[in-house]
Amino acid sequence: MTKEELKQKVCDAIDKRAEDIMSFGTSVFDEPELGYKETKTSAKVQEAMDKLGIPYTTGWAITGVKGRLKGKNSKRTVAVMGELDSIVCRRHPSADPVTGAAHCCGHFIQISDMLGVAMALKDAGAMDYLGGDVVFFAVPSEECIEIEYRKKLMDEGKIHFFGGKQEIILQGGFDDIDAAMEMHAYSTDDPEGNIILNGGMSGFITKLIEYHGKAAHAAGQPHLGINALNACMLGIMGVNALRETFQEKDHVRFHPIITSGGDLVNVVPDLVRMESYVRAASADAMKFYNDRINRALRAGADAIGATCEIKDMPGYLPMEQDKALGKICEANADAIFGKDHVDTNPPFNAGSTDVGDICNLMPCIHPHVGCVHGALHSAEFELFQKQAAYIKTTKVMAMTVIDLLYDNAAGLEDILKDYKPRMTKEQYLAYMDSLRS
Numbered sequence: 001m002t003k004e005e006l007k008q009k010v011c012d013a014i015d016k017r018a019e020d021i022m023s024f025g026t027s028v029f030d031e032p033e034l035g036y037k038e039t040k041t042s043a044k045v046q047e048a049m050d051k052l053g054i055p056y057t058t059g060w061a062i063t064g065v066k067g068r069l070k071g072k073n074s075k076r077t078v079a080v081m082g083e084l085d086s087i088v089c090r091r092h093p094s095a096d097p098v099t100g101a102a103h104c105c106g107h108f109i110q111i112s113d114m115l116g117v118a119m120a121l122k123d124a125g126a127m128d129y130l131g132g133d134v135v136f137f138a139v140p141s142e143e144c145i146e147i148e149y150r151k152k153l154m155d156e157g158k159i160h161f162f163g164g165k166q167e168i169i170l171q172g173g174f175d176d177i178d179a180a181m182e183m184h185a186y187s188t189d190d191p192e193g194n195i196i197l198n199g200g201m202s203g204f205i206t207k208l209i210e211y212h213g214k215a216a217h218a219a220g221q222p223h224l225g226i227n228a229l230n231a232c233m234l235g236i237m238g239v240n241a242l243r244e245t246f247q248e249k250d251h252v253r254f255h256p257i258i259t260s261g262g263d264l265v266n267v268v269p270d271l272v273r274m275e276s277y278v279r280a281a282s283a284d285a286m287k288f289y290n291d292r293i294n295r296a297l298r299a300g301a302d303a304i305g306a307t308c309e310i311k312d313m314p315g316y317l318p319m320e321q322d323k324a325l326g327k328i329c330e331a332n333a334d335a336i337f338g339k340d341h342v343d344t345n346p347p348f349n350a351g352s353t354d355v356g357d358i359c360n361l362m363p364c365i366h367p368h369v370g371c372v373h374g375a376l377h378s379a380e381f382e383l384f385q386k387q388a389a390y391i392k393t394t395k396v397m398a399m400t401v402i403d404l405l406y407d408n409a410a411g412l413e414d415i416l417k418d419y420k421p422r423m424t425k426e427q428y429l430a431y432m433d434s435l436r437s
């Protein structure tokens with residue numbers, strides 16, 4: 001069978017599995033779970049792999065699942081990834097009434113597409129023609145949220161990183177993988193849906209900030225207290241005064257939330273807790289602005305005699321996708337989405353993903369697929385282009401896997417012969433630990 005015939009056979013298999021792929025997506029969408037707690041979603045993935053007869057291992061970053069289809073040989077391995085977690089968006093119509101979790105970032109689509117690729121390669125008997133294995137990696141905890149909760153897991157030794165892929169890098173789960181890909185949903189006005197390739201994204205440093213003051217009666221004796229909430233507000237205002245020095249090229253973002261702003265209304269708050277990131281387009285810029293922001297935050301405490309404790313911890317690295325792998329994906333995207341619906345030169349995206357970390361270690365791509373209305377992470381998030389999300393994207397990824405592994409993995413070997421990772425795994429782990437304060 002020629003490569004083109006194999007691609008056609010796999011695409012036909014995806015069409016036949018359309019109902020299975022979409023209903024899996026709906027099932028995950030209906031039961032959103034937060035990072036490192038995705039037990040039901042993980043069980044669904046395991047059940048789907050059981051049904052397909054795909055062997056897998058579990059326990060990757062607590063809830064992760066790693067399935068593997070073997071090719072003619074196992075010289076090389078390509079990973080298709082999907083994320084298990086959701087975010088909190090209490091006003092989303094589908095939000096879990098207890099946890100507030102809702103799939104407003106579209107990770108339910110990734111997981112379905114990952115399984116769609118598995119179904120199609122299996123149904124079409126494609127692995128007999130591929131010179132390498134395909135790993136289907138369901139990864140936990142892409143959203144870097146609930147920092148206090150995760151810091152507790154960290155202190156208990158249950159995790160070392162906030163991001164699931166980072167944790168799996170540490171566990172060695174990517175040691176036997178040569179290239180990786182993962183799609184991500186995006187907002188679009190294109191009624192037919194579109195696909196966005198090669199985009200860069202920011203990295204960030206994660207921060208836990210505490211202001212300590214002194215409690216006193218809020219009305220009778222406020223002169224005996226030190227108001228930690230005022231210190232916190234001054235700290236934020238200090239950062240706001242710095243914003244005019246943020247250079248556009250660095251795409252700096254500081255977006256704190258106060259997770260505890262005092263206990264009782266008639267007591268001067270003596271403890272205020274805040275979480276934030278400092279995001280920027282490069283690792284150097286992340287550190288540069290983080291130092292200045294920390295100075296401003298501390299100054300808020302100094303102004304009124306409070307104290308400020310800042311814990312900096314590694315977030316994610318800026319994302320730079322592999323161009324050679326992107327080219328292969330582009331040809332398949334042109335064929336499936338149509339050239340008019342493929343954007344190869346998008347503006348920089350100041351968001352972040354732990355796929356950025358993977359991009360430092362191996363050739364990796366992260367296409368954004370325009371298939372939703374409303375902003376990501378918002379109550380208006382709504383998947384409207386199911387065909388683009390579930391079928392076209394799955395075809396593009398499956399075809400790209402075939403391009404990489406057909407003919408004794410000639411396509412992948414071609415990429416790897418010129419490829420030099422930006423970091424080894426050891427350098428990566430050492431660098432990430434250097435970001436801890």
Ligand SMILES: [Zn+2]
Pocket residue numbers: 105106107142184
């Ligand atoms: Zn996401």
